[in-house]
Amino acid sequence: MDRALELALRGPVHGPNPRVGCVLLAPDGTRLGEGFHAGAGTPHAEAAAVAAAWSSGVDLRGSTAVVSLEPCAHTGRTGPCTRVLVEAGVGRVLHAVDDPNPVATGGAAQLRAAGLEVVGGVRRLEGEALLRTWLHALRSGRPFVTLKVATSLDGRVAAADGSSRWITSAEARADAHRRRAEVDAIVVGTGTALADDPALTARTTGGDLAAHQPLRVVVGMRDLPAAARLRGPGGELVQARTHDAGEVLAALGAREVRHVLVEGGPTLAAAFLGAGLVDEVHAYVAPVLLGAGPVAVGDLGVTTIGEALRLRTVSVQTVGPDVLLVAVPQRPAASTPDASDEPHGRPDATDLTVPPTGTGPMEES
Incomplete structure (x- = not known):
């Protein structure tokens, strides 16, 4: 055996x-x-x-x-x-x-x-x-969900001016691309797609497209520009016109998607975590301090430490100068974040009090 x-x-x-x-x-x-x-x-x-x-x-x-x-x-x-x-x-x-x-x-x-x-x-x-x-995926009726975040040591995904390239190292980014090539779909929100214009491809260490390209899923109601990089070479583009994380997974499950990688910004991360739909977290942490700027996860409705969503560490490994922490949530968040305004992608610049930020330092340029 x-x-x-x-x-x-x-x-x-x-x-x-x-x-x-x-x-x-x-x-x-x-x-x-x-x-x-x-x-x-x-x-x-x-x-x-x-x-x-x-x-x-x-x-x-x-x-x-x-x-x-x-x-x-x-x-x-x-x-x-x-x-x-x-x-x-x-x-x-x-x-x-x-x-x-x-x-x-x-x-x-x-x-x-x-x-x-x-x-x-x-x-x-x-x-x-x-x-x-x-x-x-077979037992639960929905894809397995990995949430990926990439942050500074103080939990920031970008500086106060919105710049995020690069917080983490080239080694960490290469590791993230390798993991992209192992999943069936990558999910971001329309806010991220519009502000960062990502390609969401899986690439080799040489910069070429990997043999397998996951579906590129954009969650939200807004349309993407005709010239968006998401319409270029890579996996099939799927637009999930909903604000419900469960509906996104149901639609992907119907396509026999087994493993989803959520790479969106803080609001998308909070939406999946708040709905109890994250099965594993991959957190790339760089030995960098920013002191200000957006954090990796948006409001989870936690008001006291007893309501915190706690995770169990599965593994910790160094990736270049950075650390990759893999952990699994121990219980659902206490409540689901407000879904009133584009909950699965980042807000537009007009919605922010700071400049728009990317999904984090893993987003390719």
């Missing part, structure tokens, strides 16, 4: 389908074939492993299939993995995680009905850790 999980990691992090690995074993433990799922439309891990074994002339009758996810019982762009295993003569199947997808679940029952021995829950915790964003 450890090898199956290792193989699963070769599949893409993004996309609607899970990362799955499969190892086929002879009764004496000899490895007969292995495979992984390379993304939507490609053979599933079980089919890839069977094909690899057959290409070497291996007889799979009586073999054991060790799979990181319960074999699917669904016919989509590819046939059901249960049929592949049964027709190959596999006699025993071990899997780590039960498939929660209502369309594909039931594989274990089908295999047992066909006379195969099936054992589930092998290395379940490791399997669930590998599939955490995909499993969350």
Whole structure:
């Protein structure tokens, strides 16, 4: 199973389908074939492993299939993995995680009905850790949400004059671009889109577009200019004309988006946090002090320390001279911020008492 999980990691992090690995074993433990799922439309891990074994002339009758996810019982762009295993003569199947997808679940029952021995829950915790964003999306009915902020040591996303390039280092920005290439969608508000004119692309360390480009989602009612960089090269532009964070996630979930990266300004961050829709926070913190300027998160309705939204630290790592703190909220915020005026993007300059600011130092120029 450890090898199956290792193989699963070769599949893409993004996309609607899970990362799955499969190892086929002879009764004496000899490895007969292995495979992984390379993304939507490609053979599933079980089919890839069977094909690899057959290409070497291996007889799979009586073999054991060790799979990181319960074999699917669904016919989509590819046939059901249960049929592949049964027709190959596999006699025993071990899997780590039960498939929660209502369309594909039931594989274990089908295999047992066909006379195969099936054992589930092998290395379940490791399997669930590998599939955490995909499993969350399937189990909760909405995408997994990562909120990214990039601030000075005193929590500012820009100076008082609105300048923000660059608070964090080139290393931190490169790390953020790598993480962009692993998600299905990046979300900002119209305020950010209009004031900063971001491209919201995922780029390599050399500055080129990464192979995978997430959807670029702009939340709010206002239109974008025809010449906006968001209309240029990169992922598909999606305009979510709503002020409701839940509606945004519902629309993206309907598109089989599994992982969303929220990169908007303070008001957008507060809207998702206040609605209890943030699953993980990535906070890049630079050893810089500004003393004034906009903060990373807008009003959460917290009036006393007892109402604070507390988070549990998952990891802390240095990225160049900066620090990346990864944490998960422990409970929803006490109340949802006021949604009366463009709650999911930053306000226009006319709404501000200080000059408009960007989404933070991660925004590309």
